[in-house]
Amino acid sequence: MKKTAWAILAIWLIVLTGSVQGQSEPGADTLAADSSLAITIASTAFEDGGMIPRKYTCDSVNLSPPLSWSGVPDSAATLALICDDPDAPRTTWVHWVMYNIPPDTNSLGEGVPKDTALVNGAIQGTSDFKKVGYGGPCPPSGTHRYLFKLYALDYRPVFEGPVTKDLLVKAMDGHVLAEGVLMGRYARAR
Numbered sequence: 001m002k003k004t005a006w007a008i009l010a011i012w013l014i015v016l017t018g019s020v021q022g023q024s025e026p027g028a029d030t031l032a033a034d035s036s037l038a039i040t041i042a043s044t045a046f047e048d049g050g051m052i053p054r055k056y057t058c059d060s061v062n063l064s065p066p067l068s069w070s071g072v073p074d075s076a077a078t079l080a081l082i083c084d085d086p087d088a089p090r091t092t093w094v095h096w097v098m099y100n101i102p103p104d105t106n107s108l109g110e111g112v113p114k115d116t117a118l119v120n121g122a123i124q125g126t127s128d129f130k131k132v133g134y135g136g137p138c139p140p141s142g143t144h145r146y147l148f149k150l151y152a153l154d155y156r157p158v159f160e161g162p163v164t165k166d167l168l169v170k171a172m173d174g175h176v177l178a179e180g181v182l183m184g185r186y187a188r189a190r
Contacts, residue, residue: 039071039150039180052146052184058138059188064096068107069150073177076103076152080172082165087144094165095146096134097125100156125163137186148182
C-alpha cells in the first residue's frame with residue numbers, strides 16, 4: 001500500500017512540475033501542441049530582446065520592421081503573424097495581424113503595405129488601432145515589450161469580413177504545427 005501511495009505522489013509531482021514548466025509569459029499565446037517544433041524569427045532592425053528603432057514606431061514613419069524566419073515544418077499549409085504588446089494598460093494591445101502567408105515564404109521586408117490583401121496572397125487583419133496592417137509601438141509610458149509571433153498552421157483559414165487577433169487565435173486553435181517569437185522593446189522619449 002505504501003509503494004502505491006508513493007507511486008501516486010511521484011506521478012502527481014511529475015505532472016505538477018511539467019505543467020508549471022509549460023507556462024508561458026503573458027501575451028505569448030502559445031498554441032503549438034509540440035513545443036519541440038520551434039520557428040526561429042529574427043530581424044535585421046533589432047535583436048531579440050533589443051530596442052526597436054524609432055522608424056518602426058508611431059514616433060517616426062511607422063514602418064513594419066523586416067522579419068525573417070526558419071524552421072517552418074514542410075507540412076505547413078500557411079503561416080500567421082501576430083504582433084502585440086502585453087505590457088499595455090488594461091489589456092494586451094494588438095499591433096499587427098496577418099494570416100495566409102504562403103508557407104514557403106521566409107521573410108517580410110521592411111514597410112509591408114497597409115493593404116488587406118498582399119501580392120503574395122497574405123491577408124492583413126485589423127489592429128487595435130482599428131486599421132489594417134502594422135501599427136508600430138506607441139507606449140503611453142515606460143518600456144514595453146512587443147512580441148512578433150509567427151505560427152505555422154496545418155490549414156488555410158477563411159474569414160468573412162475584417163479579422164482581429166481574437167478571431168484568428170480562435171481559428172488557429174488545434175491547428176498550430178510550430179511557432180516562434182521575436183521580442184523587441186520600445187520606450188518613447190519624454
